[in-house]
Amino acid sequence: MNDHKSDVQNGIFALGAKNTAYQKYFKGQSYQQSLVSDPDINVSVSNVSFEPGCRNNWHQHIGGFQILLATAGEGWYQEEGKPARKLHPGDVVVVHDSVKHWHGATKNSWFVHIAITAGTPKWLEPVTDEEYEKLED
Amino acid sequence: MNDHKSDVQNGIFALGAKNTAYQKYFKGQSYQQSLVSDPDINVSVSNVSFEPGCRNNWHQHIGGFQILLATAGEGWYQEEGKPARKLHPGDVVVVHDSVKHWHGATKNSWFVHIAITAGTPKWLEPVTDEEYEKLED
Numbered sequence: 001m002n003d004h005k006s007d008v009q010n011g012i013f014a015l016g017a018k019n020t021a022y023q024k025y026f027k028g029q030s031y032q033q034s035l036v037s038d039p040d041i042n043v044s045v046s047n048v049s050f051e052p053g054c055r056n057n058w059h060q061h062i063g064g065f066q067i068l069l070a071t072a073g074e075g076w077y078q079e080e081g082k083p084a085r086k087l088h089p090g091d092v093v094v095v096h097d098s099v100k101h102w103h104g105a106t107k108n109s110w111f112v113h114i115a116i117t118a119g120t121p122k123w124l125e126p127v128t129d130e131e132y133e134k135l136e137d
Numbered sequence: 138m139n140d141h142k143s144d145v146q147n148g149i150f151a152l153g154a155k156n157t158a159y160q161k162y163f164k165g166q167s168y169q170q171s172l173v174s175d176p177d178i179n180v181s182v183s184n185v186s187f188e189p190g191c192r193n194n195w196h197q198h199i200g201g202f203q204i205l206l207a208t209a210g211e212g213w214y215q216e217e218g219k220p221a222r223k224l225h226p227g228d229v230v231v232v233h234d235s236v237k238h239w240h241g242a243t244k245n246s247w248f249v250h251i252a253i254t255a256g257t258p259k260w261l262e263p264v265t266d267e268e269y270e271k272l273e274d
Contacts, residue, residue, distance in 0.1 A: 012149075012208050012209075012226045012227050013206075013227050014227070035206065035229045036204055036229060036231055038231055040202070040233055040234070041202050041204070041231060041233075042179075042255075043180060043204075043253070045204060045206070045229070045253070065177070065178050067173055067178070067180075067182060069150075069172065069182070069251070071149050072149075089149050090149050090150050090151070092172045092173060092182070094173055094175055094178060096177055096178075097177070114206070114251075116180070116182070116253060118179075118180075
């Protein structure tokens with residue numbers, strides 16, 4: 001089984017540092033490299049990587065949106081009340097204002113996406129192991 | 138010499154169709170694949186590829202901005218009054234509101250970037266062959 005570790009760690013954009021600032025909203029280890037953080041631009045752009053099994057809590061982007069551009073590995077995206085969507089390189093996700101969702105890696109693969117984000121995040125409860133473990137890689 | 142044609146044509150995101158809609162604002166052949174075009178999101182995201190020697194006219198993004206994420210090949214970005222900046226995979230450009238600029242491939246290489254764009258484009262004069270030819274690949 002290919003865990004895509006090399007693809008993710010040696011991707012187009014830097015892996016970045018361990019994502020300590022947001023660790024409390026994640027289960028498992030993620031990495032974050034800021035690409036654009038500019039007071040005159042109303043979106044931020046980051047490269048976010050996830051070790052296998054890592055995912056963020058359910059959350060919302062209030063008064064904004066998030067766009068995810070999957071670039072390597074295999075991941076999941078889920079909106080509340082909908083089935084999880086498996087993500088592969090080249091996949092694009094648009095998260096509308098206030099839509100409750102989570103994203104992360106699959107159990108057995110690293111995953112990396114570019115995140116284009118506007119608005120204020122509202123962090124909610126974790127994705128339970130029961131919810132996550134039943135997803136089929 | 139590597140023209141990066143394969144890297145660009147077989148990148149993470151689709152090459153897309155010949156960019157006929159904007160051809161009049163480009164010199165040479167470009168390709169465009171829309172990634173996000175959503176009435177509820179105030180940015181558009183596209184994958185834009187350039188054949189060697191292809192570049193767009195000088196232009197501005199009025200009341201907005203543009204972010205370029207270089208993903209394969211070799212290209213140029215230039216703001217009015219500044220030296221051209223050579224772009225490689227992983228490079229990030231932030232174009233602020235109304236800043237006059239152009240971008241495109243080098244003479245001998247294909248180039249592709251993701252473009253995250255807000256505001257209204259204002260298209261201006263072409264980059265002359267004299268300006269372009271003096272750039273050193």
